[in-house]
Amino acid sequence: MDFSGLINDFGPLTVSGLAQGAIIALFALGYTLVYGVLRLINFAHSEVFLMGTYACLFVWGLFGLDQNSAAPSVGLMLLYLVIGLVGAIIASGATALAVELVAYRPLRRRNAPPLAFLITAIGASLFISELTGVLTHRNQKGVPPVIQAKPLFTIGDTTVTNLQLLIIVLALVMMFLLDRFINGSRLGRGIRAVAQNPDSAALMGVNKSRVIGLVFLLGGLMAGVAAVMYNLKIGVTRYDAGFLLGIDAFAAAVLGGIGNLRGALLGGLLLGVLQAYAAGLFGSQWLHAASFVLLVVILLFRPTGLLGESLGRARA
Amino acid sequence: MSVSEKATFRSSGGVRGWFGRQPVWVRGVVVAVALVLAFLLPYAGDIPLLGPQIVTEGIDWPSALFNMSYYVLLALGLNVVVGYAGLLDLGYVGFFAVGAYGTALLTSPDSVLYADTGWKWLMAVPVALALTMVAGLILGWPTLRLRGDYLAIVTLGFAEIIRIFATSTTTLRGDRGFASIPHPPGEWGGKPIFGVTDAVPYFWLGLVVIILVILGVRNLDRSRVGRSWLAIREDEEAAEIMGVRTIKYKLWAFAIGAFIGGLGGVLFAGEQGFINSQTFVLQFSILVLAGVVMGGSGNMAGAILGGALISYIPDRLRGISLGDTDLYEYRFALFGAVIIIIMVLRPQGLIPSRRRAMELKDREKEVAPQ
Numbered sequence: 001m002d003f004s005g006l007i008n009d010f011g012p013l014t015v016s017g018l019a020q021g022a023i024i025a026l027f028a029l030g031y032t033l034v035y036g037v038l039r040l041i042n043f044a045h046s047e048v049f050l051m052g053t054y055a056c057l058f059v060w061g062l063f064g065l066d067q068n069s070a071a072p073s074v075g076l077m078l079l080y081l082v083i084g085l086v087g088a089i090i091a092s093g094a095t096a097l098a099v100e101l102v103a104y105r106p107l108r109r110r111n112a113p114p115l116a117f118l119i120t121a122i123g124a125s126l127f128i129s130e131l132t133g134v135l136t137h138r139n140q141k142g143v144p145p146v147i148q149a150k151p152l153f154t155i156g157d158t159t160v161t162n163l164q165l166l167i168i169v170l171a172l173v174m175m176f177l178l179d180r181f182i183n184g185s186r187l188g189r190g191i192r193a194v195a196q197n198p199d200s201a202a203l204m205g206v207n208k209s210r211v212i213g214l215v216f217l218l219g220g221l222m223a224g225v226a227a228v229m230y231n232l233k234i235g236v237t238r239y240d241a242g243f244l245l246g247i248d249a250f251a252a253a254v255l256g257g258i259g260n261l262r263g264a265l266l267g268g269l270l271l272g273v274l275q276a277y278a279a280g281l282f283g284s285q286w287l288h289a290a291s292f293v294l295l296v297v298i299l300l301f302r303p304t305g306l307l308g309e310s311l312g313r314a315r316a
Numbered sequence: 317m318s319v320s321e322k323a324t325f326r327s328s329g330g331v332r333g334w335f336g337r338q339p340v341w342v343r344g345v346v347v348a349v350a351l352v353l354a355f356l357l358p359y360a361g362d363i364p365l366l367g368p369q370i371v372t373e374g375i376d377w378p379s380a381l382f383n384m385s386y387y388v389l390l391a392l393g394l395n396v397v398v399g400y401a402g403l404l405d406l407g408y409v410g411f412f413a414v415g416a417y418g419t420a421l422l423t424s425p426d427s428v429l430y431a432d433t434g435w436k437w438l439m440a441v442p443v444a445l446a447l448t449m450v451a452g453l454i455l456g457w458p459t460l461r462l463r464g465d466y467l468a469i470v471t472l473g474f475a476e477i478i479r480i481f482a483t484s485t486t487t488l489r490g491d492r493g494f495a496s497i498p499h500p501p502g503e504w505g506g507k508p509i510f511g512v513t514d515a516v517p518y519f520w521l522g523l524v525v526i527i528l529v530i531l532g533v534r535n536l537d538r539s540r541v542g543r544s545w546l547a548i549r550e551d552e553e554a555a556e557i558m559g560v561r562t563i564k565y566k567l568w569a570f571a572i573g574a575f576i577g578g579l580g581g582v583l584f585a586g587e588q589g590f591i592n593s594q595t596f597v598l599q600f601s602i603l604v605l606a607g608v609v610m611g612g613s614g615n616m617a618g619a620i621l622g623g624a625l626i627s628y629i630p631d632r633l634r635g636i637s638l639g640d641t642d643l644y645e646y647r648f649a650l651f652g653a654v655i656i657i658i659m660v661l662r663p664q665g666l667i668p669s670r671r672r673a674m675e676l677k678d679r680e681k682e683v684a685p686q
Contacts, residue, residue, distance in 0.1 A: 041465055103656055112663030115398070119609045120659045122602055127652030134645050247472065247598075254469045285484040292473030296458055299470065303461050 006280040011158025013276040019164040019233060021272020022171035026226035027249035028256075028264040029178065030096070030219030036195045036259035036309075037215045040114060043121035044099045046246025047128035048092050048220050052227025053237040054132065055091030056084040060144050067142030080146045081228070089224035096220030099124050100213055108212075125243075133239035140238040143231045167229045174225050175265050178218065182261060191215060195259070247288075248275075251295050257305030266306060332670075354523060357381055358516045372628075374635025374644060378515035382587060384627040385522030386580040390604045391623025392529050392616065393576025398605065399614035399669070400537065401569035402549030404468040407455075407475030409601035411574040413482065414451045415581025416591050418444030420494035421487075427494060428487055437498045437586050445578045452574025456567045475598055482593040493592025497585050510586070518587045525583065529576055530616060536572070545569060549614075610658050612665030621666055629654065 006013070027049055034042040060080060072080060103120035149161040182188040193201035194211045202208050230245065231237060252271045256263025271291055278290030298306065335343065358378045361371040371377040390412060397405045421427045422440035433440075459470045482488045500521060502509040509517045536542050544565040547555035556562050585591055603626050611622025630647040637643060643650070658666065 035465070041468065106660045107663055110663055112659075113613075115404070115609050115613055116659050116663040118404075119606050120656050122606055123652040123655030123659065125652070126599075126655070127649050130646070130649035130652060134649060243599075247476070251469055251473065254466060258465065283484075285480065289477045289480045292470075292477055295473060296470055299462055299466055300458055303466065305466075 002281060002283075006277060009280055011156060013280045014273055015158055015160055015164055017273035017276030018269060019167045019272070020276065021252075021269035022168045023226050023229050023233065023268075024245070024249050024252045024272050025265045025268025026171050026174060026222045026229070027245060028253040028268050029175075029222040029261065031250050031253040032256075032258055032261060032264045033191075033215045033219045035253070036261075037191060037212060038104075038117075040104075040117045041121070041250070042099070042216075042219070043118060044103060044124040044128070045096075045219060045223065046242035046249075047125050048096045048099065048242075049223040049227050049230075049246065049249075050129060050132060050237075050239070050242030051095040052088035052092035052224040053231050053241060054141075055224075056088040056228045056231050057141055057143060057237065059083055059087030060146065065144035065146065067144055069144050071145045071148045077147055084146065084228050084231075085225060088227045089221050092224035092227060093217050093220035095128070096216040096223070097213060100216040104212070104216075105209070129239050129243060136239055138239060140236040143235050143237065147232055163232060167233060170225065170229065174222060175261075178222065179261055181218075187211075187214060248291070251291060254305055255295055255298060257307040257309050259309040260305065260307050263305055263307035270306075351527070355520060358519060372631045372634060375631055376515065378519055380628070380631040381519040382515045382522055383631060384624045385519055385526060386584050387604065387607065387627035388526055388620050388623035389522070389529065389580040389583070390577055391607045391611070391619040391626075392526070392533065393573045393580070394601075394604050394608050395613065395616065395619035396533060396536075396545075396576065397569050397573035398608055399619065400542065400545040400549065401566060402545075403566060403569060404465070405471045405573070405601075406468045406605065407471035407473070407478075407598070407601055408573070408577055408604055409596050409598065410455070410471075410475035410478045411448050411451060411577030412581040412584070412600070413475075413478050413596040414448045414574075415444050415578030416585040416595070417482065417488060417494075417581075418447040418578070419582050419585040420497050420591055424494035424497045426489060426492075426496070437500050441582050444582050445575055448574045448578025448581070449571045451578075452571040453567060455574075456570035460563050460566055472598070475596075475601055479593060479596055479598070482596065488593070490593050493590055493594075495590045497589050497591070499589065500586050512589075515587070518583070522583055525579055526620075529579070530620075533572075533576075533616065541565060541568060606655055610655060610665060612667040612669055615665070615667055615669035618665050618667035618669065626651075 027045075030045040030048060031042060034040060034045070060083075063080065063083070065080070071077075099121070103124045104117060107116055107120060147163050147166070149163040151159045152162045152165055153160055182191055190201070190206045190211050191214065193204065193206050194208055198208060201211075230241070234241075248271060249268070252267035253264050254267070255271060256265070256267025274294060275287045275291050279287045282290065302308075335346065338346075358381055361367045361377055363370075372380040375383075390408065393411070394405065394408045397403050397408070419437065419440045421429055422433045422435050422443060423437060424430065427433075455471065455474050459467055462470060483490045499508065499510040499512075500518075510521070511517075537545075544555070544560045544562075547558065547560050548562050548565060552562055584595075604623065607622035607626035608619050609622070610625065611620070612618025629651055630644075633647040633650065634644040635642075662668075
């Protein structure tokens, strides 16, 4: 145990934890959205994220960027960022919809038991990640230095880099947009209605299939944004990147209360920060163990997560 | 309840309906023949024409059979937790790991305990199994209040924690692992039965254990314990109100599931002679869960078939090449596709539990037109 390390690095650990947590939170939204509406864990969501990371690299590759290229100027940097985001969002959204069509819709038609959905999602997840693994020879792929982390400003002895700030702000903006969409728009009202009671919603003229497709798509979009930020922060991606971060994201969704959008944000940020502290205190190999112990302790006292489950019961 | 159910079972068509209508001696003969055939499986390659199609090419057939036997054990154990009690456990590999590590710690010369213990394999078995049951209780106790998906994430975390412990602590040796774990005892004609080259005795040992487990679980399922599990699975609140002690029986499910998983681990350690932290990845327990549900959750025949398939399909693909690509590389990708196809075509599993199948029929009537 390294208490002095934790106390000395408290500021930097907090900031890097928040950045990691922001990525986890966006990723966790996909789990929470699907769970809120279907009451099912979308196991294949980790691969939705994975496709985002590779699509982003692919698009940057089209522009001749690889991990050895020089850092671009500010204008180009923004352009690349937007292009990468668009590419990742399209790929992740398409993957999410494909998963819905192949692994979920046929079972829903037959009113299969919930476990069957879990298994088809596991099958889809295995298929995508293993195919990626074989096609990339299980090597990791480096990310071009589109954004170089530069210290932006300092609070006390804590330096915040432009990358960390970008990640946190972008995540908050995406969260805000999603929250407005779900709680403020007509389509969002449809989603909340189906989450509350699918049959009544169908009787009231909500197209259930379309709402479910929309929910998968929204989760995919958020995962796409998370994928680009992950690329920029971590600098490499691999065929199992989605699976490993997916466990964190799922834990974050449960921590905040699965099915609850704001819970996902809270859970993600909390988990990111706590993992950073745990890494500082015990060493980075214990980071996941610490976060799971914490999860168990919190669930003991609040069995439905910090904010409770409530996509359907969201404020009217 | 049981009387009317038996009646519907006997009057139903198919193989199981026929089997249920036969007199006791016919059933006995059928079971005996099936057992003999199971024990003769290592020689399946000698069947003309059909044999070479069945046996694996890239891995020798008895070894593949032994792999299948511990997968089947794990599937049977997980079936108790998921299929009978309805508790979604995503970290079942944790118990497998506890069983294997328990054996290794007590027997391997690499263990810190070796000076004090250094036991034979057979002596380590009961201690390792007791350890896994305790692990099951430790996992079960704090998670009893959780339901469904919350339980899933906590069990997943439990397996992760065990893996992290195995990777990061010096006592459990991480990647270096434990070597020279002794094999099971026994001699035949001056030579040890359980050697290094021939996997057939291991398969037979696994088969014997499987049969004992089947008998044990079948009796449990027909007892008060089994009825309580069923009640908990169908409606926990209602069960509690009717006087079923849900906490006690959920703990039982966890402990028994853990025990069977530990058996798999103990056998595995005894055959391999070497384990390290790479063996117990999380994908493993997800694979076993896929096997249980694919075969038919809540039905032992289904769990056995599913467990055998998740081990057989990848092993069968080993060493086969199409053009210049080795299918073994694609085994898990293909496996993922196969899982989806099976579940879409038969959402209730390959050999569904009778009761589950009836429930599903009920549900299908409730489907609102889309």
